[in-house]
Amino acid sequence: MIDFRYHLVSLISVFLALAVGVVLGAGPLQNSLGTALNDQVTALRADRNAIQARLEATETAVNERDSYIEAAAAAYLPGTLEGRDVVLAVLPGTEGKDLDALSANIKTAGGRVVGRVSLTSAWVDSSRETFRSTYAGQFVGYLSNATSADGNRVLGQGLGKALTASDSNAITLMDLLTASDTPLVTVDAKPSGPASMVAVVGPRGAGASGSAGATPTSGQDPSAWAGVFTGLAQEATTVVVGSADSGTDLVATLRSAGASVTTIDSVGQATAAVSTPLALAATAAGTTGAYGFDSGAESVMPPVKK
Missing domain, CATH: 3.40.50 (Rossmann fold)
Incomplete structure (x- = not known):
């Protein structure tokens, strides 16, 4: 049968774990977690910018290709x-x-x-x-x-x-x-x-x-x-x-x-x-x-x- 002392020890363990978590979160882990998150955000932003640049370059190339095709068509379509x-x-x-x-x-x-x-x-x-x-x-x-x-x-x-x-x-x-x-x-x-x-x-x-x-x-x-x-x-x-x-x-x-x-x-x-x-x-x-x-x-x- 579980007695009062067992409940007391369990509650003390829970509060100790919470206290340790608060101390670590506010201390040594705070900087490392913040740094890791900032690094991830920076990397994602760089990837987004790179993809956007490639997309713009592709759209420019497609537009230039179409302009060339249309210009060439004016030369070889007439009379067809x-x-x-x-x-x-x-x-x-x-x-x-x-x-x-x-x-x-x-x-x-x-x-x-x-x-x-x-x-x-x-x-x-x-x-x-x-x-x-x-x-x-x-x-x-x-x-x-x-x-x-x-x-x-x-x-x-x-x-x-x-x-x-x-x-x-x-x-x-x-x-x-x-x-x-x-x-x-x-x-x-x-x-x-x-x-x-x-x-x-x-x-x-x-x-x-x-x-x-x-x-x-x-x-x-x-x-x-x-x-x-x-x-x-x-x-x-x-x-x-x-x-x-x-x-x-x-x-x-x-x-x-x-x-x-x-x-x-x-x-x-x-x-x-x-x-x-x-x-x-x-x-x-x-x-x-x-x-x-x-x-x-x-x-x-x-x-x-x-």
């Missing part, structure tokens, strides 16, 4: 797309300034942007896969070479013909694409005439600076784009500009699926904007390529017309 009409097909999450940069370079190359349409998320909505497969059957009669059993590919062919032809079949196909409350396509700027080329522009990656990116939701299947743009490229000269930062990004998805369509990664950078007219010209001449810096790229930039 002379007399060519281009329509922009825009994916959800695409930034307006990226469209502006691409349009400016197409104009520098001698081409014209004659219209713009937006592709809705209905193309990749998993819950509408059966609908797309069934709906594609209505497109077949208006296409001269719809032989694929892939509904997404047939719909992509329909999109290509609707944008690059002016006959009654093309008009009907556009009506089908824009029909219903949840259409596959909405028209942002009605094409002034049939285009000869299609530039598909997608969002930046989720990790891109200044962009939230466009990460697919659980109800979306980004791999559906592979069939869509394979069909589009079968019907029209097509280049897809987007991101390949992660496996679910647009260009990464197309490359991993082996889609037969020209791709450019690093959308939002000067290189992608300048490469687009060159890639359109190369694709029209029969060369399908994968350009940029990320996984799956075959070359940094398309061939330059001499």
Whole structure:
């Protein structure tokens, strides 16, 4: 049985320990702890300053590189797309300034942007896969070479013909694409005439600076784009500009699926904007390529017309 003396000894031990702690904290340990903390703060501040300096140097280098690319583009883009009409097909999450940069370079190359349409998320909505497969059957009669059993590919062919032809079949196909409350396509700027080329522009990656990116939701299947743009490229000269930062990004998805369509990664950078007219010209001449810096790229930039 624990008696009063045991409690007394325990209390005395506790107070002695506290007293020793107070004495040491106010004496010999005070200076060493304070010095250690000051040293750590100084080191962290130095690391922060070094990182900030490297970041500023990197931003300066990127800006200088982009300025060089844009200056060089003014020398070798003119004439690349002379007399060519281009329509922009825009994916959800695409930034307006990226469209502006691409349009400016197409104009520098001698081409014209004659219209713009937006592709809705209905193309990749998993819950509408059966609908797309069934709906594609209505497109077949208006296409001269719809032989694929892939509904997404047939719909992509329909999109290509609707944008690059002016006959009654093309008009009907556009009506089908824009029909219903949840259409596959909405028209942002009605094409002034049939285009000869299609530039598909997608969002930046989720990790891109200044962009939230466009990460697919659980109800979306980004791999559906592979069939869509394979069909589009079968019907029209097509280049897809987007991101390949992660496996679910647009260009990464197309490359991993082996889609037969020209791709450019690093959308939002000067290189992608300048490469687009060159890639359109190369694709029209029969060369399908994968350009940029990320996984799956075959070359940094398309061939330059001499």
